[in-house]
Amino acid sequence: MLAVALLPGASLALPVVQEAGWALTHTDFLENVNAAHFNPVDGKLYATSTTSIANGGGLYRINGDGTSTLLDAAERPVGVVVDHATGDVFYSILGDGVITRVDFATQTPTLWVDGFHTGDDDPVGMAIAPSNYVGAHLLPGQAVVVDEGTNGPDEVWGWNIGSPQGEFAIHSDTAGNPSPMQQPVDVTVTATDIWVVNVSGHALYKIDALGNAIPFFTSQVLGQVSAITVDPITGDLFVIEKNTDEVLRIDPVTGATSVVINGFSFIDCCTDIAGLDFSPDGSMLFVTDRGTETIYTFSMVPEPGSLLLGLVAGLALRRARRS
Structure with missing residues (x-):
């Protein structure tokens, strides 16, 4: 049986795995935590504390080991995305309406994108198009961010991780062509499509080649969906459903939906967003729960039968080497 490292502040009421093949293997704590994402360059998580600078807001x-390091103080930061090649970390800031890059090698913050829609900008969840991306709007390695539209437009923007500024509109919200999304909060990119989750109104949208947000329907009716990512192994979508405190798996073709993990304590509405991520090989799933101020790490574990087969194969190989 796998041991779970419970660090100070972790909830005693742990989430419950419902899908075979996963186990809770680690927990981390950060006050006002949001959007923890994995950095394969150093094997660590990077997350925002979504509060004021005076109360410790910033990127961590x-x-x-039970500790965290403040890398850059910020007013109400939210989303995080990591460049898996360089280890550079990008995070969005609601208070300033910008995206900041923190260089992995020097830990130096740089204002990266600040020219979205004129007026009140609210960038939140972000994603980077994978190397095998063949869909519209983005090139492999380009990034996307959603604007949740508080007192402003609900939009989707593209931008570049290799050079600052140069942002471009993918889905616009104008008086003549209003967005159907009421509060988009997170985004992911599969090999073929850009997907957006909306915490108010219809929950899941796919962006078509013309930049339209097309509602996608699932076998389970979704309510407050606050985070989305893609399983690198299967290509399935994973989402957080706040109404039921669940992480769900969604087939991006059929809409078939199943429960992966439940028993979380997600906070309703406008906080606790963009908090799902996978390791690049798909072996670890990271879930951020603002309600317990905890980041949960779930790891793939072999089924008993496959573990036994692996043991038998290993013994056979050792015996063959001895003979």
Whole structure:
């Protein structure tokens, strides 16, 4: 049986795995935590503390031993995305309406994008198009961010991780062509499509080649969906459903939906967003729960039968080497 490292502040009422093949293997704690994402360059998590600078708001590195390191103070930061090639970390700031890059090698913050829609900007969840992306609007390695539209437009923007500024509209919200999304909060990119989740109104949208947000329907009716990512192994979508405190798996073709993990304590509405991520190989799933101020790490575990087969194969190989 796998041991779970419970660090200070972790909830005693742990989430419950419903889908075979996963196990809770680690927990980390950060006050006002949001949007923890994995950095394969150093094997650590990076997350925002979504509060004021005076109360500790900013981007943090989660050290994995019960401590965290403040990398850049910020007013109400939210989303995080990591460049898996360089380790550079990008995070969105509601208070300033910008995206900041923190260089992995120097830990130096740089204002990266600040020219979205004129007026009140609210960038939140972000994603980077994978190397095998063949869909519209983005090139592999380009990034996307959603604007949740508080007192402004609900939009989707593209931008570049290799050079600052140069943002471009993918889905616009104008008087003549209003967006059907009421409060988009997170985005992911599969090999073929850009997907957006909306915490108010219809929950899940796919952006078509013309930039339209097309509602996608699932076998389970969704309510407040606050985070989305893609399983690197299967290509399925994973989402957080706040109404039922669940992480769900969604087939992006059929809409078939199943419960992966439940028993979380997600906070309703406008906080606790963009908090799902996978390791690049798909072996670890990271879930951020603002309600317990905890980041949960779930790891793939072999089924008993496959574990036994692996053991038998290993013994056979060792015997063959001895003979």
